[in-house]
Amino acid sequence: MFSLWITSWMNSGAGWRLNPSIPDSAIVPEGLSIHRQDRTIHSGKSKGGGVCFMVNNKWCSDVEIISTGCSPDLEHLMIRCRPYYLPREFTSVVMTAVYVPPHADDNNKAMDELYGVIDRTETSRPEAAFIVAGDFNSANLRKVLPRYHQHISCPTRGENTLDHVYTPYADMYKPLPRSPFGKSDHASVLLLPSYRQKLKRDGPMTRTIQQWSDQSDSGSARDCFSTTEWCVFKRHRHKHIHGRTVIGYIGKCIDDVVPRITVQTFPNQKPWVNGEVRAKLKARTDAYNSGDLEEYRKSRYALRRAISSAKRQYRDKVESHYKGSNTRKHVGWIKNSD
Incomplete structure (x- = not known):
């Protein structure tokens, strides 16, 4: 669908803390737009800097913040993007940046909170593509959303894979490890898309259907039924045989008077x-x-x-x-x- 680059440089060794006094122009490269959820006093932490997204303006300029949150168990930022190009089966891309502290009191509480945010958005935007990325540490989103797939298979800090990317689509990305950003102690990961559109996975399907018209309904069908000697069907003593015979005859009349056409449907329709x-x-x-x-x-x-x-x-x-x-x-x- 599109390439994705993730890193946890805001959360760990970079050592800064984003706050309203730091302008976007001080941290965002040219050609990108930044969307931030600065860490607040509600997180209970004194170091680090929350989560953010940097979006390439050549890919998308229509970005909306859907949900934000900052608590001792979970920090998240959810945005909705409408890129210039998307596969027809999607109307938008909903991305969620996540940070779960390594010493969170209860990972289950963090995942339950994240599940609630994602579930509400999936209900309101059923045709969107969902991507959840960030530093999960020991948490696992699949415990609450088992239909989501984790795409990061390489270590991101030492020998541990702390940074995850989840989507509802299997084999969507191929992860490539890259060097850390700045002073971060987490490796960055470049994800190359391997998702194939429905139109490319499954070819168009051709089928034959009956096309009703006013002429078929009021003309030919009425003439056929008006000239039928319905008393012939009364010879059957058993009601179920009588019913099947009448229904079969009506179906044959419809097949004779209603023209059939061939239509082509596409898998992404x-x-x-x-x-x-x-x-x-x-x-x-x-x-x-x-x-x-x-x-x-x-x-x-x-x-x-x-x-x-x-x-x-x-x-x-x-x-x-x-x-x-x-x-x-x-x-x-x-x-x-x-």
Whole structure:
């Protein structure tokens, strides 16, 4: 997805403490933006300097701070980034910088607090890519989030791997150890992306579906059913045989009068994308290529409305399966949606 460079130079041997009197320009290299969570008196510590992110402006300029915290057990900073380019399956990247002190009273308390922060954000931003990085010391995020994978396999301080990077995606990064920053006693780690997009992992799928229209519903289907001699089906004495026969006949009539079309779906396609959204996307692209700015503005507005409507319809469809009492149908629908 993108390369990531982590280090713990703010937390250990660097020896400084970030505070509001230190301007960003004194510590951030040119071309990067810095986002800080300075250590406060609530941490109970007198040395070190909290956590921060430095983001390359060529990769992303839209950065929002979501959550911060500083306590004796956990220091964290969570930001949301919307890069200039992302794989279509993600809408943004949510990154969390973490520091768990080596002598924290209770690592479980720190992980529970971190779990609460991540869980709330995952609920509100389900289509974001999540990355959790920092100095965990003896703590382990997988105890509370077992579906997250740890990507650092090389030692970061002596023979110990104290700095971790977690994501929900297996084999996302390849770690490369690098020299420490400044006076830090932690090695820095460069992570090179090995994540492959869904579109590259799984090819497009072609399937045939029935396309209903007003003509099929009110014309051909009605004519077929009106000319049927339904009394023929009454010859069966058993109700279940009679029912299967009628249903089979109705299905055959529908197959005869409703045309079938071939559609292509892509693995990174959102589940709420329907024919109207695809049509509006094509109209927007055509308007952009034509150079007509007024038409392009109208097509963008129409696309936003179509997307909002499609998402609302998909939400109602999902919620309708939770309102019924047919557990088997609900489970089967979830499986097919995946």
